[in-house]
Amino acid sequence: PPPPPPPPPPAASPSSARELAVQALGRVARLAALCRALRQREAEGDEAGWAQAQGEAEAVRQELQEVVRPLREPGYREALRRKTERARKRRLRLKTGRGRKRRLRRQRRKQEAKAAKEEGAARAAEREAKIDQWRAKCIQEVEEKNRERELKAAADSVLSEVRKKQADTKRMVDVLRALEKLRALRKEAAARKGLCPPPSADDAFESQVESLKTLLKNRTELYEAEERALRVMLEGEQEEERKREMEKKQRKERERLLQQKLEIDSKLFGNPDEFPLAHLLQPFREYYLQAEHSVAALIQIRHEWDQFLVPADHPEGSCIPPGWVLPSLPTNDTWATAVR
Template structure:
C-alpha cells in the first residue's frame, strides 16, 4: 500500500506540473495568437501555391498561344513561298514557251526572206539567160510559181499560228502580272489597315487603359462600359450623336469651336504624383 500511495503522489505531482501553465494568466490568449499565426501561415502557403499554380497555367496558356501564332505565321510564310515559287515556275514556263514561239517566228521570217531571195535570184538568172538567147519553157515558170505559192501559203499559216500563240501567252503573262499587282496592292492596303488599327488600339489604351489588364470585375469596368456603350446600342449611339450635334458650330464661331476630328489625347504628366496616377 505504501508503494502504491507513493506512485499515486508522484503521478499527481506530474499532473499538477503539466496543468500549472494552463492556470497562468495570458496562457489561453498566447495559445490563441499562436493558433491564429499558424492558421494565417497555412493560408499564406495555400494562397502562394494557388498563385504559383495560376501563374504556371497562365504562362502555359501564353506559351501555347505564342506557339499557335508562330505555327500560323510559319504556315502563312510557307504558303506565300509556295505560291511565289509556283508563280515563278509558271512564268518561267510561259517565258520558255514564248521564247520558243518567237524562235519559230524568227525561223519562219528567215524562210520567207530566203523564199523572196530565191525569187529574185531566179528572176536575175532568167534575165541573164534571156540576154544570151536562152529561154526556159513556160511549164518551168508555172511549176516554180506553184511551188513558191505553196510555200508562201504554208509560211503564212504558220506565221498566223505563231502570232496567235504569242498573243495568248502575252495575255496570260499580263493576267499574271495584273494578279501580282493586285496582290501587292491588297497586301499594302492590309498593312495600312493593320497600322491604323494598331494606332486606334494605342489611342484607346491611352484613353481607357489596356483591356487585357482590366478583367470584367475590375473597378474601372463600369466606366469603360459607360464610354463604350454606343458600340453595343444603336439607341445610345443616336442619343450621343444628338448631344454632340447640338454643339456643331463653324470654325470661326465666337462662342464655340468645332469638334476635333480625332481623339484629344491627354498631355504628359507634369509631376511625379500625376505620373504615378497615370500609370
C-alpha cells in the same frame, strides 16, 4: 493517535493506472533487493541485520499492498479496460485523421503537379501548334514563290521559243522573197541571151512559192496566237502578284491602324491587362461607346452635339474633331505625378 484513513482509490484511468504500476514496480524492486539482503544476512549468520532487513521488507510489502489495493477494487479493471479502449480508439482516430490529412495533402499536391504538368503540356502544344502553323505558312509562301518563279521561267522559255520560231519564219519569208528576186534576175538575164524557160516551170515555181508562203503564214498566225496567250498569262500572273502585294500592304496598314487604335484606347481608358479595375470602368466604356452599337444612341448623341453648333465665322466656334482628342503631356512634374 489512530492511523489516518487510507486515501480514496483513484478513479480508473490509464494515467492513474500507469502511475500505480510505476509505484508498484518500484516497491517490487525494493522488495526483491531486501529479499536478496535477507538471504545474504542468513548466509552470514547476521541475526541483527537479518531482523532489520526483515522489518524493512515487511514495511515495503505493506506499502505494496496499499499501492495495489485500488487495482483489486471491484469494477476497477473493467472501467480501466473501457477507458483504455476508448483512448486507443481516440488515438487511432487521430492517427487515421492525420493520415487522411497527409493523404489528402499528397493527393492535392499530386493533382496540382498533374494540373501544372497538363497546363505546361497544353502551353507547349499550343506553342508547337503556332510554330507548326507559322512554319507551314512560310513553307507555303516559299512553295508559291517557287511555283510562280518556275511558271514564269517556263512561260519566258516558251515565249522565247515562240519568238525564235517567229524569227525563223520571218527569215524563211525573207529567203523566199530573195529567191523570187533571184529567179526574176536570172530570168531577165536568160531572156537577154534569148533563152526562155517553159511556162510550166514558171507555174511550178509559183505554185511551190505560194504553198510555202501559205505554210509560213499559217505558222506565223499560230506563233502570234501562242505569243498573245503567253502574254495574257504573264499579265494575269503579274496582276495576281500586284493584287497579293496590295492585299499584303492593306493588311499591314489595317494592323498598324488597329495597333494605333489600341494605343489610343489604352491612353484614354487604360490598359485592361495592367489596370486591375477595368471591370469597374466597363459601364463607362459602354456609355461612351454606345453609338457604335445603337443607331438611336448615335442619333441622340448627334442631336445633343448639334445643339451647340455655331456658325463657321464664330470666333469661339470649331468643327467636331474626326477622332479622339488625345491628352497633352503634363506641363510640370506635379501634374506628371498626378497622371501616374
